Amino acid sequence: MRFAISREEVFETIQMVTEQNLDIRTITMGINIQDCRGENGQHTGGKIYEKITRQAEKLVRVGAEIERDYGIPIINKRISVTPVAMVADGLDADDLLQIAGYLDKAAAEVGVNFLGGFAALVHKGYTRGDLALVQALPEALARTERVCAAVNVATTRAGINMDAVYDLGRIVKKTAALTADRDGLGCAKLVVFCNSVEDNPFMAGAYHGPGEPECTVNIGISGPGVVAGVVKANPGVDLGELANLIKNTAFKITRTGELVGRVASERLGVPFGIVDLSLAPTPAVGDSVADILEAMGLERVGAPGTTAALALLNDAVKKGGAMASSSVGGLTGAFIPVSEDAGLARAAAEGALTLEKLEAMTCVCSVGLDMIAVPGDTSAETISGIIADEAAIGMINRKTTAVRIIPAPGKKEGDRVEFGGLLGHAPVMAVNRYSPAAFIARKGRIPAPIHSLNN
Amino acid sequence: MQQGNRVIITVLGHDRVGIIAAIAEILSSHNINILDISQTILQGFFTMVMVVDIGNSTVGPGELRDVLTAKGQEMELAVTVQHEDIFRFMHRI
Structure with a gap:
């Protein structure tokens, strides 16, 4: 067979990898642990540990092999498990803490830096297991290094569980307090969702949903640098043409994920789940979603027009991705995690980007208020209010939204928090100083919107 | 030929004597067959795209990358x- 790829195409691909940070952001193995229930926390944890270390034994090695064979960097290998609250239902918070310890140990044993699924789905209300898990969250996040947690508090079909929203404001505060020595790092591992998805490979919000098979491999692919490169190379084109160019680029990026997913699935002997094409920034220079938006023509991200630019970007990414793979899933879109994106962090520090503008942006992109540091004295009710607002956006717009917020202990507006590594650093952002306390204290449930009745 | 045994090598840098020879020597010493070479020089800048078959190679693509990039560094080539x-x-569906 002739090699029918042109020189230009060869060099385009090489440039994407060598100069524009095209990478596979994560190979995430989803593992069902519903069969691991034991008599108590220790027994259950032990069974979970055994299953994870058996299933994921080869994960890191195979990931490294694929990286080497194909010459595409694979940044993270990770694991997601069934929401632990489902497995541990009937156990108490101390048992859940023990299980978190076993998860952490299992992650270390197989060599993954994060393991997601210390999670509960409580959008319609708590089970006993859910409640125990939520109570265990602050200690679990403070004591473990690699365990990531998620709580789904709302869906379009169920409405918003305001009891849980009330509780989570307090949980976030307590988590921050217990990890005060690390700028509240525990909160960076806790995502509060509306309409969470079952096959998301990206941390911290990944879990292996109850509708998923026994074991699966999901691929998270990224490439803000590649998209930024295309936008920068075409300064004169109108926005319709720009959307088309981004779409073509997203297609190419996703195809790489599709290839790696197929190979990983074959080598691990585990079914291929989905490719999640998310423009997931990292603190590295040139790996920024803010860069793309600024290359579109905004002086700084956060300027009027930012939401429109992001909407165009997010939609074009999805359209290109959908054409490239038979199984696009997960979150798929653009992420805007402030601390993890050098451009967003800069805009926030300069005052160009505010919390309110970020909230507006979450209406049109994937996920929500992500990796945002706020003053340490922000009240639990205010955090609950922020969560409720995001959940409302997700619920009404039938999309996933989330809040990962860090009330950094002892820090004030304008200070800087440092989480290190992929979590980056961020300025402490101003929060509206008026209180929603009485509204949040009402608790109860915000009913599902009329368009939830679509049968 | 079995599909999926081919590797694309690109070389970029200032033109000099012996670039192709150096690369080809490494390839032949590992039993790697060259299928196609396309090479141009633009204003002294050397660019080459090479398609090779590693079906019978004594090394895998990872090791080949290590060897060739080391040679590239030695000769100041990317x-x-x-x-x-x-x-x-x-690029293809």
Whole structure:
């Protein structure tokens, strides 16, 4: 067979990898642990540990092999498990803490830096297991290094569980307090969702949903640098043409994920789940979603027009991705995690980007208020209010939204928090100083919107 | 020929004597067959794309990358080694 790829195409691909940070952001193995229930926390944890270390034994090695064979960097290998609250239902918070310890140990044993699924789905209300898990969250996040947690508090079909929203404001505060020595790092591992998805490979919000098979491999692919490169190379084109160019680029990026997913699935002997094409920034220079938006023509991200630019970007990414793979899933879109994106962090520090503008942006992109540091004295009710607002956006717009917020202990507006590594650093952002306390204290449930009745 | 055994090597740098010879020598010493070479020189700048078959190679693509990029560094050339499938997936459906 002739090699029918042109020189230009060869060099385009090489440039994407060598100069524009095209990478596979994560190979995430989803593992069902519903069969691991034991008599108590220790027994259950032990069974979970055994299953994870058996299933994921080869994960890191195979990931490294694929990286080497194909010459595409694979940044993270990770694991997601069934929401632990489902497995541990009937156990108490101390048992859940023990299980978190076993998860952490299992992650270390197989060599993954994060393991997601210390999670509960409580959008319609708590089970006993859910409640125990939520109570265990602050200690679990403070004591473990690699365990990531998620709580789904709302869906379009169920409405918003305001009891849980009330509780989570307090949980976030307590988590921050217990990890005060690390700028509240525990909160960076806790995502509060509306309409969470079952096959998301990206941390911290990944879990292996109850509708998923026994074991699966999901691929998270990224490439803000590649998209930024295309936008920068075409300064004169109108926005319709720009959307088309981004779409073509997203297609190419996703195809790489599709290839790696197929190979990983074959080598691990585990079914291929989905490719999640998310423009997931990292603190590295040139790996920024803010860069793309600024290359579109905004002086700084956060300027009027930012939401429109992001909407165009997010939609074009999805359209290109959908054409490239038979199984696009997960979150798929653009992420805007402030601390993890050098451009967003800069805009926030300069005052160009505010919390309110970020909230507006979450209406049109994937996920929500992500990796945002706020003053340490922000009240639990205010955090609950922020969560409720995001959940409302997700619920009404039938999309996933989330809040990962860090009330950094002892820090004030304008200070800087440092989480290190992929979590980056961020300025402490101003929060509206008026209180929603009485509204949040009402608790109860915000009913599902009329368009939830679509049968 | 079995599909998926081909690797694309690119070389970029200032032109000098012996670039192709140096690369080819490494390839032949590992029993790697060259299928196609396309090479141009633009204003003294050397660019080459080479398609090789590693079906009978004594080394895998990872090791080949290590050897060739080391040689590239020695000769002040940027060398990349990529599996063919990456290009096929990205540019063709």
